[in-house]
Amino acid sequence: QVQLVESGGGSVQPGGSLKLSCEITGDTESRYYCMGWFRQAPGKEREGVAAIETDGYTSIPDSVKGRFTISQDNRKNTVYLQMNSLKPEDTAVYYCAAYPEWRDGNYCRPRPSFFSIWGQGTQVTVSS
Numbered sequence: 076q077v078q079l080v081e082s083g084g085g086s087v088q089p090g091g092s093l094k095l096s097c098e099i100t101g102d103t104e105s106r107y108y109c110m111g112w113f114r115q116a117p118g119k120e121r122e123g124v125a126a127i128e129t130d131g132y133t134s135i136p137d138s139v140k141g142r143f144t145i146s147q148d149n150r151k152n153t154v155y156l157q158m159n160s161l162k163p164e165d166t167a168v169y170y171c172a173a174y175p176e177w178r179d180g181n182y183c184r185p186r187p188s189f190f191s192i193w194g195q196g197t198q199v200t201v202s203s
Contacts, residue, residue, distance in 0.1 A: 077102035077192060079171045084197030087161055091201070095156040097171030097194060109174035109183035110154045111190055112145060114167035114199075121170070123185025125156055134184045139165075161201045168196040 083095040095112070111126040125145035126134040133145050144157040154171060172190035174183065181189050 077105075077173075079173060079192060079194035081169065081171050081194045081197040084169060084199045086200045086202065088203055089162055089201055091161050092157070092159045093161065093199060095158070095169055095171075095197060095199075097154040097156075099152040099154075099173070105175070106149070107173045107175045107192075108177045109189070110145075110147065111172050111174065111183075111185045112143075112154075112156045113170045113172060113185060113187060113190075114165075115170070115196075116164075116167040119167075121187050122167075123187060124169075126174075126183050126185040127154065128183040132183060136185065158199070161199075163201050165199065166201050167199060169199050170194055170196045 078100045080098045106129050109128050112124050113121050115121040124139050125143055127145045127147055142160045147154045171194040173192040174189045
């Protein structure tokens with residue numbers, strides 16, 4: 076059974092950086108069409124912050140563009156989210172998710188409805 080295991084969350088001061096990791100376990104043979112990172116703050120909807128396609132194409136929304144970067148290491152079955160210049164409004168639970176196979180014309184973008192496999196999340200807190 077495939078699982079997505081996030082790590083790397085924690086507390087950081089404004090302006091700081093964190094790098095989140097998402098390891099795909101239980102299914103090391105498959106290559107998922109698209110992997111994404113999302114976040115959800117208390118009382119807010121889940122928001123996509125990055126997505127990466129199997130061939131390396133990335134999609135980053137304007138809200139975090141220039142500060143967040145997504146990457147992957149296929150040998151390690153791991154996807155990363157590098158977050159720089161963090162702000163208090165970046166505080167949220169961050170989730171990794173997989174969109175296994177391209178369908179319905181939905182190209183790789185960080186839209187929650189596209190993704191069917193989710194991790195448990197890791198807390199990121201940005202505070203002075």
